[in-house]
Amino acid sequence: MLRGAGLRPTRQRVALAELLYSKGNRHISAEILHEEAVRARVPVSLATVYNTLHQFTEAGLLREVAIDGTKTYFDTNVHDHHHFFIEGENRVVDIPHDGVGIGRIPQAPEGMEIVRIDVVVRVRPKR
Known part of the structure; x- marks a missing residue:
């Protein structure tokens, strides 16, 4: 999936993609994905989670849903x-x-x- 979108499948991207897409279509914030990564023992910073979510969005793998300009969710249903x-x-x-x-x-x-x-x-x- 990552290669098909033009992204290099690094360990962190693959681990975050597995967390994102293994539960079907969902809406998730960077903070919640970071918490899931910590629980899954994926060594990743919150900044890396944000960067990865934005890279996935730019590649067409996610949709960004902005609420009030202060809350942002990422949607796996594009x-x-x-x-x-x-x-x-x-x-x-x-x-x-x-x-x-x-x-x-x-x-x-x-x-x-x-x-x-x-x-x-x-x-x-x-x-």
């Missing part, structure tokens, strides 16, 4: 879809691509093209 963010649980859940309709899309600024549209719907338990 196909078109949207997300619910469950407040209070800090959890991200997939919405099928056809579960959201976009009525009007603005034209991109001159010289730019729209790459994709990400919708994050924030939810919480009813009070």
Whole structure:
């Protein structure tokens, strides 16, 4: 998988990829992946985890899901879809691509093209 994406399969990348993809599609933060790596005795720093997640994203192996500009999750499902963010649980859940309709899309600024549209719907338990 790593070679196919143009990445050299170092020990750390392979170990982090196994942690990321062995549990099916998921949304994970760098901090949680780092905790999983520590528990699995993978010798890796938090900075290396961040760098690896960004490299995987650039290579098309992950999607970055930004919440409020302060929380970032990485999604192993790279196909078109949207997300619910469950407040209070800090959890991200997939919405099928056809579960959201976009009525009007603005034209991109001159010289730019729209790459994709990400919708994050924030939810919480009813009070």
